[in-house]
Amino acid sequence: MMILFLGAFLGLTAMIVGAFLEHGFGNTLSDDQLKSFMTALRYNQLNAVIIALLGLFLINGKAGITNPFFKWSSVSFVIGTVFFCFGIYLSYGFDLVFFVYVTPLGGVILMLAWILLCIAALREKMLL
Secondary structure, three states, rough: OHHHHHHHHHHHHHHHHHHHHHHHHHOOHHHHHHHHHHHHHHHHHHHHHHHHHHHHHHHHOOOHOOOOHHHHHHHHHHHHHHHHHHHHHHHHHHHHHHHHHOOOHHHHHHHHHHHHHHHHHHHHHHHO
């Protein structure tokens, strides 16, 4: 249930950030900063949908109970999205330069999330 909530919350966050960018905040950023913000926003949007879908799957499907890779993939998507997207948002949006250093870690965690999801799918199909 928490994964679904986090997916919905991250979707809401993407909408809020997008609105701020469209309605003036984007004008205060340099071209490079705006490009980074837009990358973070795209990842935030995509990952919010994936996390919400995984949350629904975990709630409604019995596979989540017997296949821990679905749960770990979901958790990795949440952590990776927060580190990657919010690292950029905080770094450029609030001039908190330190947070730009967590962005690559978020990217690696997102890659791990995809690997775990692949394993989960294979395990379901082939019973690995």
